[in-house]
Amino acid sequence: MKRILYIFGVIGVLALLQWGLTAVLLDGPVRQGPYYYQILVLAGINIILAVSLNLTNGIAGQFSIGHAGFFAVGAYVAASVSYYGGSAIRAAVSFIPPMGQDAVVLLIALAAAALATALAGLIVGIPSLRLRGDYLAIVTLGFGEIIRVLILNIDAVGGARGFSGIPKLSNFFWVYLMAVATVVTVWNLVRSTYGRAFLAIRENEIAAQAMGIDVTRHKVLAFVIGSMFAGMAGCLFGHYTMYLHTNSFTFVKSFEIIIMIAIGGLGSIEGAVLGAVLLTVLPEAFRGFDSYRMIIYSLALILIMIYRPQGILGQKSLFGKKRRKSATIDAGPTGAKSVAAETGVAGKQ
Amino acid sequence: MFLSNMKSLRTGIIPVLAMVLLAGLSACNKKDAGSADNEILIGHYGSLTGATATFGQSAQKGIEMAVDAINASGGVLGKKLKVLVEDDQGNPIEAQTAVTKLINKDRVVAVLGEIASSNSLAAAPVAQQNRIPMISPGSTNPKVTAVGDYIFRVCFIDPFQGLVMAKFATNTLKLKNVAVLRDIKSDYSVGLANFFVENFTKMGGTIVTDISYSQGDKDFTAQLTAIKAKNPDGIFVPGYYTEVGLLARQARKLGIKVTLLGGDGWDSSKLWEIGGDALNGCYYSNHYSVDDPSPILQKFVADYKAKYKGTSDSIPDAMAALGYDAALILADAMKRANSTRPDSVRDALAQTKGFMGVTGNTTLDENRNAVKPAVVLEVVVDAKGNGKNVFKETVSP
Incomplete structure (x- = not known):
């Protein structure tokens, strides 16, 4: 119950901030407002990317250098969903107001991006994470480049021209909601049995295996979750900038x-x-x-x-x-507490 | 709990604090330099660093020259023009942020840039949304000005260059069978290639093969071998100078002796350095030629040489000339509008007719694209890599 309250609390605070920022920075008296707003949103997207990569590189100790590849997959998949399927989705939910329709389209795009990147992470991760050492670095670097060149050759997403005409659905609220979700997820994950396993693998793979940890499974899990969040960051990025070009997704x-x-x-x-x-x-x-x-x-x-x-x-x-x-x-409401910590209303129960 | 971590934090925070301080200082500097009452601020965003750095740097030199010239002759509406330049590293999102900054933080009344179409496309919606006129000196992709009625360009668009080279190949060189080698990563190259193919076949020529490479490639042997097998009498390579230079050398090594044709992406003195004498007898279309005897152009070239004497690029390339024209056309529009209000300037810009710039007689059509002649240049390089472009002919729209 408390957890749900905290979730609504976060959504409420962010919605309020979004409203306030729009009033002050975008429509308001601060003359450089839109510039600061843009930096704020880009910072939020980078937070999602960094925290999600940190799960793979920092916490599970696997060196991935292809995060931009997953970022690109998410951005292009999500942009395609809202560009080609946007009107169909809107028609299906035409009974709710336009703002709600926007949210539905964005959420569906987010889900599609998450699915696609998780799948991509699985495909890249399973073969390369069975090995120890530098292989993941090499494979992910290659993956990032393959994705970029692949996108350049797909005409439906603009190819070399870049993908323009993406609706502007994301804003401060969505980006920071996702950033909070990423931080909370990673935070809780690290403090769960999975997280302990990740840390054990990072510190010593052989010792971890000797303790009965399924090393490959945990490495793949960390990698897939990390990739998934990068994909969602991509979705928010594309729907904020309204234009995607592969130059933004190089190594x-x-x-x-x-x-x-x-x-x-x-x-x-x-x-x-x-x-x-x-x-x-x-x-x-x-x-x-x-x-x-x-x-x-x-x-x-x-x-x-x-x-x-x-x-x-x-x-x-x-x-x-x-x-x-x-x-x-108390193994109980750690999730709720982390949410509280993020929003600065730390519970003094 | 907090305090135990604080000590270790402190050492880390010192350099960060120092940087924040530095950043604050730099921000102050900028503000002081900016908003004086007797100045009109215009912004320029371009790739001053990165893979296409020569484009942004050349355009900036041209713009600087134009602004100096305007200010020397009394400025605009009794005020001096001042250009604020921002680097976008050749990255679309950086370009978007740079333009957001120029418009909202520096309050420029108009924006000049970019050369590369992908960067212009990312930044144009920002200018359109804020209703600030933007003039691209060199983005030839048709989509750029389609973003909205505040977006202009002073160069011709891709289709026209494809048409020019198709005309030139058919009428002057009398080519019948041409191979096309396009840079699949560059929209510019793809666009040019498409319009060349369309017009060349329409004029009765045959495209014997149409294959691609990717920007950044170093080895073109596979593509060139395939082209050699088809035995064409010319190859159309609408790429950028780095790849074209390498590609020309490798073609000659493989014994391909036919003419190479290209677009304005060839225009850089680096082309001669990279390609050397392999490029002799090759042609490309461009916005202007240094050899054009028009007095306005000759004065520009002389001034440019005098101003940038001793630097590696002391001969103005097309991007410098286009940057120069873009700034002049903007100043002209402000004078005609008798105002620096963005909407009045936009209206005046839209009515630009027969403006005599260094890149020729420029008229902006109803789609805010420039209608102007193109020149075809022949590349002549000696064995030491010292090259020049020889003016071949002018092709009008």
């Missing part, structure tokens, strides 16, 4: 996400969130340096790595100790 994007989690602290969820925000905001903040922008930006990243090689937060969790206790002692 450079994959590395950007890896940098986010490395800067934040590999394995730390808050670190991934922090890294995602930092890597979205910094290049924009450095625009004042004109042509030296990317040099300063790279320099900043190098400096962080010199002073904090383990990432800004390391493997520490900001609320770590309290969490861990609650997870082990």
